[in-house]
Amino acid sequence: MSSGTILALAGGGFSMEPDNPLLDDFLLSLVPRCGTPRVCFLPTASGDSDDYVRRFEEAFAAPRAHTTVLSLFRxxxxxxxxxxLAQDVVYVGGGNTANLLALWRLHGLHEILxxxxxAGVVLAGVSAGMNCWFQASVTDSFGAERLQPFDDxxxxxxxxxxxxxxxEEQRRPTYLELVATGRLPDGYAADDGCALLFHDGQLADAVSSRPDAAAYLVHNASGVAVEEPLQVRYLGAHA
Incomplete structure (x- = not known):
């Protein structure tokens, strides 16, 4: 696994909780304090949605950050x-995981990331922007009516x-079934409002923007998917 820092948001952040900045503030806190952080948004998974870009630029407007948007469609x-490489943070938006990765590979962006x-750039992302960093995931990339495993x-x-x-109602039962049957390797599941922080490929922290958000290490135990709850730190506890 590669060295460095990744914040994987299962849900939340500016795109899902516009009035709750706790996860986005936590992300910015990961940047060493030496001036205003430079944050680049990758809206690839949404087809470079103009509305998504607008919400990002509003959420991270100066003096909170210097923003850049990297569009692959334009x-x-x-x-x-x-x-x-000039950024402090690269933030990957949600949308279609499979399309995101296909386009990144076409442009060689996956190797650059x-x-x-x-090199020390903090990588982050929500939903598809969480899935993309892992070996595999459960996704609706091939049709929202049926979640499927994705191993690329x-x-x-x-x-x-x-x-x-x-x-989402089918996320938990689908993921448990896919891990239990071996169609997906062991991994991490997290509620909306929860983010998992990894340093050098190892889980270092689990944080949340709401008190009841949970996260789990899910593993296959002789054909049964077992959920091991992770300790999740609510970021608003001392607000």
């Missing part, structure tokens, strides 16, 4: 490597991921 930046991670993630984090664990 490809306004020719030197992707220089752009990404791994290089950025190892970047693999900078080992195992599988399941965002929206409490936010």
């Amino acid at each position: 490809r306004e930046h020719t030197d992707l490597r220089s752009l990404v 791994v290089e950025a991670l190892e 993630g970047l693999g900078v984090l080992a195992g599988s991921a399941c965002p929206h664990y409490d936010g």
Whole structure:
């Protein structure tokens, strides 16, 4: 696994909780304090949605951060490597996990992101932006009516991921079945409002923007998916 820092948001942040900045504030706190953090948004999974970009720019407007948007559909930046490596944070938006990864690979962005991670850029993302860092995940990329396993993630984090664990009715039972049958490797599941912090490929913290958000390590025990609750730290406890 690659060295560096990744914050995987199962749900929440500016796109899902616009009036609750706790997760986004926590993300910015991961950047060493030496001026205003530079945050680049990757809205690839949403097809570079203009509305999504607008919400990002409003949420991270100065003086909170210096913002950049990297669009692959319009490809306004020719030197992707220089752009990404100049950032403090790269924030990946939600949407279609499979399409996101296909387009990143087409443009060579996947290799640049791994290089950025190892160079000290904090990588983050919500939903599809959580799934993409893992080896595998459960996704609605191939039709929202039926969740399916996806095993072609970047693999900078080992195992599988399941965002929206409490936010969508079929997420939990589908993920448990896929892990129990071996169609997905062991991994992490987290409720909306929960984020998992990884340092050098290892889970370092689990935080939340609401008191009841939970997260689990899910593993296959002789054909049964077992949920081991993780200790989740509510970020508003001392607000």
